[in-house]
Amino acid sequence: MAASAFASPGGASGRFSIGQVIGMLREEFPTLRPSKLHFLESQGLISPSRTEAGYRKYSRDDVTRLQFILRAQRDWRWQLSMIADHIDKHGCEDGQVTSIAAHRAPVRLSAAELRSRAQLDDSLLEELFSYGFLDPQAAFYGQAELDLALAARKLADEGLHPRHLTLVRTAVGRHAHLVHSVSLPHEMRRAPEAKEQAKQMTQELAESLITIYSALLRDEVSKS
Numbered sequence: 001m002a003a004s005a006f007a008s009p010g011g012a013s014g015r016f017s018i019g020q021v022i023g024m025l026r027e028e029f030p031t032l033r034p035s036k037l038h039f040l041e042s043q044g045l046i047s048p049s050r051t052e053a054g055y056r057k058y059s060r061d062d063v064t065r066l067q068f069i070l071r072a073q074r075d076w077r078w079q080l081s082m083i084a085d086h087i088d089k090h091g092c093e094d095g096q097v098t099s100i101a102a103h104r105a106p107v108r109l110s111a112a113e114l115r116s117r118a119q120l121d122d123s124l125l126e127e128l129f130s131y132g133f134l135d136p137q138a139a140f141y142g143q144a145e146l147d148l149a150l151a152a153r154k155l156a157d158e159g160l161h162p163r164h165l166t167l168v169r170t171a172v173g174r175h176a177h178l179v180h181s182v183s184l185p186h187e188m189r190r191a192p193e194a195k196e197q198a199k200q201m202t203q204e205l206a207e208s209l210i211t212i213y214s215a216l217l218r219d220e221v222s223k224s
Contacts, residue, residue, distance in 0.1 A: 015049070015057040024063060029070050031196045037066070039204050043080055043211065045069055045087075068092035077143060080207065107143040114141045118149035127162040128152055132169050179205045 016024070018034050025032055040046050041056075046066055048056040058066070065087070072078040072086070086092075109117060114134075115125050129136040133152065134145060141149075152162060179202055186198040 015059060016063065018048075018056050018058070021058045021063055021066065025067060025070070028067070029074075031200050032070070033197070033200070036200065036204060039207065040066070040069060040080075043084075043207075045080060045084060065092050079143075079147075107141075107146055109141045109146065111136075111138075111141070114146060114149055117146060118153055120149060120153055124153065124156050124161070125149075131162040131166055133162050133165075175209055176206075179209065 018037055021037065022032050022034065037046070037056075041048065046058075046062055046069070048058045048062055051057060068087070069080075069083055069092075072083045073080075078086075111125070114120070115122075120128075125134075128134040128149065133148060134141070138145075155161070155165070182205060183198045183202045186201060187195055
C-alpha cells in the first residue's frame with residue numbers, strides 16, 4: 001500500500017475511525033461506504049478494535065487488509081471465501097495484490113473448456129443449459145460458472161442433477177428480484193455516482209442473502 005494512504009489527520013496513533021478509513025481509500029474506491037466495512041467485518045474478513053464507547057478503530061494493518069480485499073474483489077472478482085483462504089495462506093503484505101494473478105488468474109473458458117475443466121459429460125452440461133444454470137449463448141464462462149459447474153458435477157455424482165434443483169434456480173430468481181427492488185431507487189437517482197453505489201449495494205445485499213442461506217442450510221442439515 002502506498003504510504004500516502006496513511007497520511008490522514010488524526011491517524012498519528014495508528015488507529016483510524018471508519019470515516020478516516022473511507023477518506024484514506026476514497027481515491028481508489030470512490031463508492032466505498034460504511035456498510036461495506038460492516039459487511040466485511042460480519043464475514044470475519046476484518047476485525048477492528050472497539051473503544052469503550054463501542055466505536056470501531058482500524059489499525060494500519062486493518063487498512064492494508066481492507067485494501068487487499070477490495071482490490072481482489074474489484075480486479076479479480078474473487079469470492080470472499082477465496083480471499084479469506086488466500087490471506088490465511090499468503091497474507092496481504094505490500095505487493096501481494098499485484099501478484100494475485102500468479103496464484104489464480106482470471107478465468108475465461110469456452111463451453112468445451114468449461115466441460116473439460118469441470119469434468120462434465122455432455123448430458124450434464126446440456127442439463128445445466130436447459131434448466132437455466134448456465135447461459136448457452138455466453139461468449140465465455142468465468143470463475144463463477146466454473147465453480148457452479150464443479151458443484152453441479154459433485155451433486156450429480158450423488159444423484160442430484162440440475163432437473164432436481166429447479167426450486168433452487170427459481171428461488172434465486174425471486175431473491176434477485178428482491179435485491180434489485182431495494183437498489184432500484186438508488187439506480188434512479190441523478191447523482192453521477194448513483195449507479196455505481198447501487199451496484200455495490202446490490203452486491204452487498206446478495207452476499208448477505210448468501211450468508212443467511214448458507215447458515216440456515218447448514219443448520220437444517222445438522223438437525224437430520
